[in-house]
Amino acid sequence: MIPTLVLKQVVSALFLFSTAQAFDAASKTNVALYWGQNSAGTQDRLSTYCESDAADIFLLSFMTTFSDADTLPTLNFANACSSQFSDGLLQCDTIAEDIKTCQGLGKKVLLSLGGASGSYGFSSDSVAEEFAGTLWNMFGGGDADERPFGDAVIDGFDFDIENNDSTGYAALATKLREYYSKDSSKDYYISAAPQCVYPDASTGDMLANADVDFAFIQFYNNYCNVDKQFNWDTWANFAANTSPNKDIKLYLGLPASSTAASTGYVDVDTVKSALESIDNTNLGGIMLWDASQAFSNEVDGGNYAEAMKSILIDSQGTSSTSSATTVSSSTSKSFSSTSSESASSTSSSVSSTSAEKKALTSSSSSVSSSSSATSSTTVSSSSTISSALSVPTSTSVSSASSSVSTNTPATSEASSAAPSSVSSSFAPSSSETLVSSSSVTATSTQTPQPTPPSTTLLTRTTSSTSSSSTTATPSAAYTDCSSLSGLEKAKCLNANFASGLFNGSPDSCSTEGEIACSSDGSFAICNFGKWVKMQCAAGTTCYAYVQNSDVDVGCNYEAQKNSFTKRDGFMDIFKRSSSHSHHAHRT
Numbered sequence: 001m002i003p004t005l006v007l008k009q010v011v012s013a014l015f016l017f018s019t020a021q022a023f024d025a026a027s028k029t030n031v032a033l034y035w036g037q038n039s040a041g042t043q044d045r046l047s048t049y050c051e052s053d054a055a056d057i058f059l060l061s062f063m064t065t066f067s068d069a070d071t072l073p074t075l076n077f078a079n080a081c082s083s084q085f086s087d088g089l090l091q092c093d094t095i096a097e098d099i100k101t102c103q104g105l106g107k108k109v110l111l112s113l114g115g116a117s118g119s120y121g122f123s124s125d126s127v128a129e130e131f132a133g134t135l136w137n138m139f140g141g142g143d144a145d146e147r148p149f150g151d152a153v154i155d156g157f158d159f160d161i162e163n164n165d166s167t168g169y170a171a172l173a174t175k176l177r178e179y180y181s182k183d184s185s186k187d188y189y190i191s192a193a194p195q196c197v198y199p200d201a202s203t204g205d206m207l208a209n210a211d212v213d214f215a216f217i218q219f220y221n222n223y224c225n226v227d228k229q230f231n232w233d234t235w236a237n238f239a240a241n242t243s244p245n246k247d248i249k250l251y252l253g254l255p256a257s258s259t260a261a262s263t264g265y266v267d268v269d270t271v272k273s274a275l276e277s278i279d280n281t282n283l284g285g286i287m288l289w290d291a292s293q294a295f296s297n298e299v300d301g302g303n304y305a306e307a308m309k310s311i312l313i314d315s316q317g318t319s320s321t322s323s324a325t326t327v328s329s330s331t332s333k334s335f336s337s338t339s340s341e342s343a344s345s346t347s348s349s350v351s352s353t354s355a356e357k358k359a360l361t362s363s364s365s366s367v368s369s370s371s372s373a374t375s376s377t378t379v380s381s382s383s384t385i386s387s388a389l390s391v392p393t394s395t396s397v398s399s400a401s402s403s404v405s406t407n408t409p410a411t412s413e414a415s416s417a418a419p420s421s422v423s424s425s426f427a428p429s430s431s432e433t434l435v436s437s438s439s440v441t442a443t444s445t446q447t448p449q450p451t452p453p454s455t456t457l458l459t460r461t462t463s464s465t466s467s468s469s470t471t472a473t474p475s476a477a478y479t480d481c482s483s484l485s486g487l488e489k490a491k492c493l494n495a496n497f498a499s500g501l502f503n504g505s506p507d508s509c510s511t512e513g514e515i516a517c518s519s520d521g522s523f524a525i526c527n528f529g530k531w532v533k534m535q536c537a538a539g540t541t542c543y544a545y546v547q548n549s550d551v552d553v554g555c556n557y558e559a560q561k562n563s564f565t566k567r568d569g570f571m572d573i574f575k576r577s578s579s580h581s582h583h584a585h586r587t
Helices: 004-021 048-050 095-102 123-139 169-180 204-209 232-240 268-278 292-296 303-314 486-498
Strands: 030-033 059-068 108-114 156-160 189-193 212-220 250-254 283-289 365-369 374-380 396-398 403-406 428-433 438-442 515-517 525-529 530-534 540-547 550-557
Touching: 030 048, 030 250, 030 303, 030 486, 048 059, 048 095, 059 156, 108 189, 123 169, 156 169, 156 204, 169 268, 212 232, 232 250, 250 268, 268 303, 283 292, 283 303, 292 303, 428 550, 438 525, 486 515, 486 540, 486 550, 515 540, 515 550
Parallel strands: 030 059, 030 283, 059 108, 108 156, 156 189, 189 212, 212 250, 250 283, 365 403, 374 428
Antiparallel strands: 374 438, 396 550, 515 525, 525 530, 540 550
16 A cells, blocks of 8 residues: 555656646747845745746856865855755755756756856866866766755756856866766756856856857846847857857846846837847747746736746747747737835855955956957947946956956947947947947047946846946046055045046046046946946945955945955955956845
């Protein structure tokens, strides 16, 4: 006689098997959700979201600290996991149970590495390759004494790298493929989450030199938002001509509510129009940050995730290879949307060791590319380049200069000044139009790809705009701070910033990606000889401050400005390099 408990478990398993819909990696209608950071303050357990037909891929966010095979990594899943092994590594039994439930429902679950906060990176390709073994044994089909998800085996790894250091990730992805080949019982995947500006400073090398299945491109908090200078064509060109995997699937990455990002949230009709206008050859679907935001954002009787799934299916016709179930939301009419208010949350992230990421320290770092292009940039007065920093950011300043080289092909974009969607071209010699509230024309013969502004996903609501150049009137003479160090250098830089002098001139700059602050506390980055300003997140302002022996420049907490005390690295974005960034991490 079969025990009642066992019988119930068998029936439950059969039910999951019978209702599961097979995942189709080649589909153009998949929805991917980041889960784990509770950005809306309403996060449910993972299995709750997997029970919905609206999503197909779940990205567990994040592993926030990693450096080598000998250093214990740190995981952070906000309110979803707090238990630990004796050495501090998270032990997430509930998530482990939910991973199995999700997989039984035909969903894919990947672990995301990186995020906007944390200390991570590799010193070399060989170190990264060794770390592939750690990932495989802890989370994949290998064996380890401590496995945070127990005997649950994830479906792959996502790289949400934010620190502008691309070292090792292509090698890591390639090594993971070797481990994947050892387990023929299931399919494993590799994904990356670049910002929309091409090429991405952190994952660009990986995307150009490794076999990546999915690219979750973030079209928010940047000038290439869907509702601004949308550059999908640039990425379609990458997929066709640069990616080693010609079948790579590109995902339209969006914030799932107005409180999920500073800029880039768009209504359903806008998304529908965007999907109708793009080259969908390599379209994989839509990525949303994050699950808590998507399911709490109500649109026309459903939620934002359901709406996205519906318009994807609608855009591909009435039939879909990725889903046999029609999502309840209708796409034949306009959706009006409202977003739930962001709420605070707590998280547990404890580790006995802390990995130090490889830092590139430079006062005027330049990025060179293996392919050059001659570009001219026109700044016209049609609309405003809108961008924002969601969390405190930093960039180190030192007297030494350095050059970072990448083998990622540079792609120039040609865009109109209209605020609507624009097309891009890929000729070696092209022009790029940046829209701002001023009318200035700048010509550049430099070959570097301009360093883009931040694309960090927010976990709180902020409102910001950015504009090319500033009009602050200097009230004092510029002081050369290069011979100073520590606190004295920070004070010197801040005096220049307060006077509206940036790094020498309020009207121009000489080094692409150069970082400074404006007199009103905005973050500024050099783009084709002009300063582009971006507002800091609420409660933060831009200034120079001391971190260890370095002087960092970026958005930091206002309360710390007077003392320039060392930060703990929390939500450190623009750090020790010309920079950009991405998904925020809740604690």
